[in-house]
Structures are given as structure tokens and as C-alpha cells.
Amino acid sequence: MNNIRQVTIAGGGMAGWMTAAALARFLDGTGTTIQLVETGASGAVGVGEGTIPAIHDFNAKLGIDERELMRATNATFKLGTEFVDWTRKGHAYMHPFGPYGLDMNGIAFHHYWRRLREAGDTSDISAYSLATAAAKQGRFRHPTNDADSIYASYSYAHHLDAGLYARFLRRYCERNGVTRTEGRIVDIALDPESGNILALQLADGRMIAGDLFVDCSDFRGMLIGRTLGTVFEDWSRWLPCDRAVIVPSERTGNPDPYTRVTARDAGWQWRIPLQHRTGNGHVYCSQYLSDDKAVETLLANAECEASDDPNLLRFTTGKRVQTWTRNCVAIGASAGFLEPLESTGTWLIQAAIIELTKWFPARDFAKPDIDAFNKTMDKRFTEVRDFLIAHYCCAGRDDTDFWRAWRSISMPDSLQHRIDVFRASGHVVLDPSDLFDESDWLSVLIGQGMLPASWHPRTDSLDDGTVDQRLDYMRSMVEEAAAAMPSHAETLDRYCEVEDA
Numbered sequence: 001m002n003n004i005r006q007v008t009i010a011g012g013g014m015a016g017w018m019t020a021a022a023l024a025r026f027l028d029g030t031g032t033t034i035q036l037v038e039t040g041a042s043g044a045v046g047v048g049e050g051t052i053p054a055i056h057d058f059n060a061k062l063g064i065d066e067r068e069l070m071r072a073t074n075a076t077f078k079l080g081t082e083f084v085d086w087t088r089k090g091h092a093y094m095h096p097f098g099p100y101g102l103d104m105n106g107i108a109f110h111h112y113w114r115r116l117r118e119a120g121d122t123s124d125i126s127a128y129s130l131a132t133a134a135a136k137q138g139r140f141r142h143p144t145n146d147a148d149s150i151y152a153s154y155s156y157a158h159h160l161d162a163g164l165y166a167r168f169l170r171r172y173c174e175r176n177g178v179t180r181t182e183g184r185i186v187d188i189a190l191d192p193e194s195g196n197i198l199a200l201q202l203a204d205g206r207m208i209a210g211d212l213f214v215d216c217s218d219f220r221g222m223l224i225g226r227t228l229g230t231v232f233e234d235w236s237r238w239l240p241c242d243r244a245v246i247v248p249s250e251r252t253g254n255p256d257p258y259t260r261v262t263a264r265d266a267g268w269q270w271r272i273p274l275q276h277r278t279g280n281g282h283v284y285c286s287q288y289l290s291d292d293k294a295v296e297t298l299l300a301n302a303e304c305e306a307s308d309d310p311n312l313l314r315f316t317t318g319k320r321v322q323t324w325t326r327n328c329v330a331i332g333a334s335a336g337f338l339e340p341l342e343s344t345g346t347w348l349i350q351a352a353i354i355e356l357t358k359w360f361p362a363r364d365f366a367k368p369d370i371d372a373f374n375k376t377m378d379k380r381f382t383e384v385r386d387f388l389i390a391h392y393c394c395a396g397r398d399d400t401d402f403w404r405a406w407r408s409i410s411m412p413d414s415l416q417h418r419i420d421v422f423r424a425s426g427h428v429v430l431d432p433s434d435l436f437d438e439s440d441w442l443s444v445l446i447g448q449g450m451l452p453a454s455w456h457p458r459t460d461s462l463d464d465g466t467v468d469q470r471l472d473y474m475r476s477m478v479e480e481a482a483a484a485m486p487s488h489a490e491t492l493d494r495y496c497e498v499e500d501a
């Protein structure tokens, strides 16, 4: 038998514990053991993080109960992200988790909406999104499975405390046979012949062996980068923000069921409402803003006094050229990093775990399988990168050096193609395996003020009067359905309120 006997995971942040939990489930009954090594302190970014709806698949596969998870992580519901001041100061749009309107005669809704605008209609596309209406009114109910109901027309995710999520998963892992070792990794032993990793050496001299190693350390990538020398591809020419300062603040009022990201002079600021507090962070470009100014901006714009000291993080946007090298797979920050504008960090971890289970190796580490893993992860990172760049390149701001600099940043070809097609005909170029679907792109491109020059010619099968009537009907359906939803606070109270300690 050539099976992997032990998987050794280096690092116990979000990536480490998510990987350990998923592998514990996946390898159950195979005899493969899982060992996770971490320093004592939790390294997870614990201010409060946004997720995207795909997180449900991950938790469901682990058999995690949503109520239990939400109580343990002080989570709230998230219907999307509001972008404030990106187009111009005073303007806001929502990127909701759900589509706009209904398709007609097999043609996507937005083509009809665009045509009617040309005929003088002024309705905002967001008026056709139930997730947007509910978010703005502070309402939430779970979507239904009844495909005929308007309440099936949206999805949702969670805002959760990442530190608590890592702790929750740790308990799950320990119940499911994962061994945790506390200690600082100071060196890595390599097999002189194959170049594969043999063991992690801890500061106290202990050696932790393994067949397959998962590098979930941090940005530095102790195994994949520093030891195996896998090159980091720097994407900061497209995404130049390189720092974040984060701070929690007291909760004020009822938590909104959405993330807010507000454009600032040299970056953007997030606000993520949890049950017990609010997570705030300011992502910025150090070329245009000093750390002191960044902290000042963050604190001046947090809605309430900070409840802790600000925490400064430095990062470089990009990814390892290969996130799987030899017998080492990098997952999380060690694999790559993209700023959290669309809450995709957790999803990239999840995507890597899915690929790892798909291409789970034997001890011969078949190269074609490793190549397939790397190719897919490259696509995942590239897609997220392009989506993030689109936010900046299409933003209308030109009031600071940072925003003016975007005028001279040329987009990657993959993104330029999508934008050119959309501008011309209103079509969204998609690959079936894409994370972001048509409505995701529409919300950002149209939200930032980009209107396609034309629309699908087949919308002509319906005359203006009929389209107008149908759009009226869709808007009133959305308004009525949103008004009939309970408030987010009520749903939280009923469903998962955190009990006082």
C-alpha cells in the first residue's frame, strides 16, 4: 500500500483548522492520521470577517449545525456588501447575494432593463433585487427551497468572528481524531534525495513527521516558500494596497445584514457587524498613506469608540506560482493573498481544500494530479483577482493621487476582455466553474456606473409597454416581499442569540 499515512498541517489559523476539519471528515476510516502544529497563540485575524454563501457547503459537508456555529462565532447574517463612495462621494450601491429581476423569453433581465433605460426609464437595477431591498431595510429571513417563491431568489452568508471560528473548528477536529501539537516550527527536514519534506522541527527539538504536509503557516509560507523555494508571483502592480489596520468597536444599534466597504483616500474601510461588536478595518496603499494617518482615518470613521488597540498587518498581493510543490500543499495566506474586498479569503481556502480532496495523493505524488491542482487554484486566484481589480478600475474617483493612479493601471487581458464585451453588448463572459456569476459582475459594473452600449436584440420580442409593465410588477414584488420579512435583529434573536456568559 502506498497510501498517505500521516498528514501534517503547519499552522492553526483559519486555513489550518478548516483543512484539518475537512480532512478529518474526508479521511475518516482510512487509517490516515492528521496532526496540526501551531504556536500557542491563535494567529487568525479575529476582528470579524465576512464570508460568501459558499461557506454553507463547507459547513454542511462537515455536518455543522448553523445555529450552533452562529452562537459560537457571534455570527450575523449577510445579504451582500454595500459599496459607499466608490463611484463618487455620496454614492452607494449594493453587491447582493442574488440576481436582479426575472429573465424573459430566455433573455437575461438586465438586457430589458438596459433597453428601457434608453427609452427613459429611471429605475435603479437594485430595485429588482430582493437581497438588496431586505439588506437596506435591515431585514432577514432564510431563503426557501420553493423555487416558485420570490424568497428563493437570494442567498446569504455570515459575518463571523474568525478567531472564534478557528476555535470552533479546533473543537470539531479534536472530537474527530486530529492531534494538535503546540510548538514553534523552527526548521524543516528535507529528504536529500527527493527534496520532499520529511519533518517539521520544533523549537524544543521535537520532530513532527508526515507524508503529506499542508502549509497553513502565514504570508511567509514557511514550508512552500522559505523551504521549498516556490516563487511568489507579485500582483501588486494591479492591486497595490499592501497594509491593513483593524480594530473592533462596540456594537451600536441592531447589526445590519450586510458588510459595508467605504472608499477612502488611499484604499477602503470595512464595517462588519457581529452580534456582540463591530469589526472595522482600513485597507490602504502605503505609497500614498502613512500608517499613522491610516489609523487616524479608521478611528475617525468607526461608528463607535474602539474597544481594543488597532492591529497593523502588512501584505503583498499575489500567489505562489504553484500552490502544491512536491509533498507540500499551501492553503491560506501561505498560498497567496488578495485583499478582503469581496470576502474571498475563506472561499479560497475552501476551494483549495475541495481540490486537495479531489486530487488527494498517494505517496508517489503523481505529477499530473499536482499539475491539475495547481492549474485549478491558479484559475481560482486569477478570477478573484480580476473581480477585485474591476472594482478599482471602474471606480469613478479621481480626487486623490491613489485614485488617479488607477487611470494608468492596465488591466490583465482576462479582465479587459470581460469589460470590453460588457461595455459593448451587455453580455457577461462566464466560465461554468466561475465563482462569480452574472449578477455579481452586474452589481459591480453597473453599480460603478458602467452601462453597456447596447442590449440583446432578442429583447425586441416584447414591446416597450409590456416590458415596462413587467418591470413595474417585479419592483412591487420585491418591495412587498422585503416589507413582509422580519427584521434581522428579530431573526437573530429567535434563531441564534448568544447567551450571556
Ligand SMILES: Cc1cc2nc3c(=O)[nH]c(=O)nc-3n(C[C@H](O)[C@H](O)[C@H](O)COP(=O)(O)OP(=O)(O)OC[C@H]3O[C@@H](n4cnc5c(N)ncnc54)[C@H](O)[C@@H]3O)c2cc1C
Residues within 6 Å of the ligand: 010, 011, 012, 013, 014, 015, 016, 037, 038, 039, 041, 042, 043, 044, 045, 048, 049, 050, 051, 162, 183, 184, 185, 186, 216, 217, 218, 219, 222, 244, 246, 281, 313, 315, 331, 332, 333, 334, 340, 343, 344, 345, 346, 347
Ligand atoms: C486584514 C484582513 C482582513 C481579512 N478579512 C477577511 C474577510 O472578511 N473574509 C475572508 O474570507 N477573508 C478575510 N481575510 C483573509 C483570511 O482571513 C486570511 O486569508 C486567512 O485568515 C489566512 O488564514 P491562515 O490560516 O492562512 O493564516 P493565519 O491566520 O496567519 O494563521 C497562521 C497560523 O500559522 C501559525 N504559524 C505561523 N508560523 C508558525 C511557526 N513557525 N510555527 C508554528 N506555527 C506557526 C500561526 O500561529 C497561525 O496559527 C482577511 C485577511 C486580512 C489580512
